[in-house]
Amino acid sequence: MSFRIGSMVPELWCSDFGESLRFYTETLGFGIGQHKEGSSHAYLTLGPSQLMISSFEQDGTWETGPFEKPLGRGINFCFFVDDIQGIYDEVMSKGVKPFVELYTIWYWRPDSMANHKEFAVLDPDGYMLRFSERIGSRPIKPGDEDHMFE
Numbered sequence: 049m050s051f052r053i054g055s056m057v058p059e060l061w062c063s064d065f066g067e068s069l070r071f072y073t074e075t076l077g078f079g080i081g082q083h084k085e086g087s088s089h090a091y092l093t094l095g096p097s098q099l100m101i102s103s104f105e106q107d108g109t110w111e112t113g114p115f116e117k118p119l120g121r122g123i124n125f126c127f128f129v130d131d132i133q134g135i136y137d138e139v140m141s142k143g144v145k146p147f148v149e150l151y152t153i154w155y156w157r158p159d160s161m162a163n164h165k166e167f168a169v170l171d172p173d174g175y176m177l178r179f180s181e182r183i184g185s186r187p188i189k190p191g192d193e194d195h196m197f198e
Contacts, residue, residue, distance in 0.1 A: 051081040053091060054098045058125060060175050061104035061115070065089070067172050068101050075142045076169075076177070077135065097127045118174020125177050132165045132181035144169050147176060152183070154192075160185045161192055 062068035065088045072078040072092050081098060083090035088103035104115055129135055136150050148168035155162045166180035 051091065051093075053082075054096075057091065057098045057100050059100040059102055060171070060173070061119065062101050062171075062173050063104065063115075063117070064172065065101065065103040071172050072101065075144060076139060094127050095129060099125065118170065120173075120175040123176070124168060125175065126166075127177065127179050129179050129181050132167070132179060132183075135179055136167055139169060148178070156188070156192060157185075159188075161188055 060068075069083075069090060073080060076094070078092040078094045081091040081093045089100060090102075091098060091100050132150070136146075140146070146167050147170045148166075150165065150167040152163065152165050155164060162182055163184040163186070164180045165183050166178055168176050168178040170176055
């Protein structure tokens with residue numbers, strides 16, 4: 049089966065491509081969808097989710113501001129997964145400190161309340177990566193609000 053690039057793939061610039069590639073594949077368990085040996089960019093996959101990492105070369109074309117860590121301030125990338133506890137345990141066993149510890153939260157959806165378990169880590173350049181598993185749902189009740197922590 050050939051790799052198909054998704055219709056929306058975030059591209060994250062990295063200061064050290066090799067370090068980032070190892071972090072995503074060896075620490076977080078992402079697969080490589082497309083990467084040519086010697087190239088400084090790769091498409092990565094986690095289930096159906098995709099992102100691209102690329103070595104940053106300042107040339108005035110794409111920079112919107114200074115390239116300073118932590119990168120991606122004000123954004124987090126959420127990956128919906130099937131085994132949040134297994135991923136959390138595996139990532140923590142590799143010495144990664146969570147940016148946000150594993151927790152449970154309710155989110156309002158148009159037709160129900162969705163219960164999620166999630167955590168977040170920072171990649172080597174400071175991009176926030178959030179992993180979330182839907183663990184249940186219930187009907188909406190009067191007074192329900194988004195982001196109800198358990």
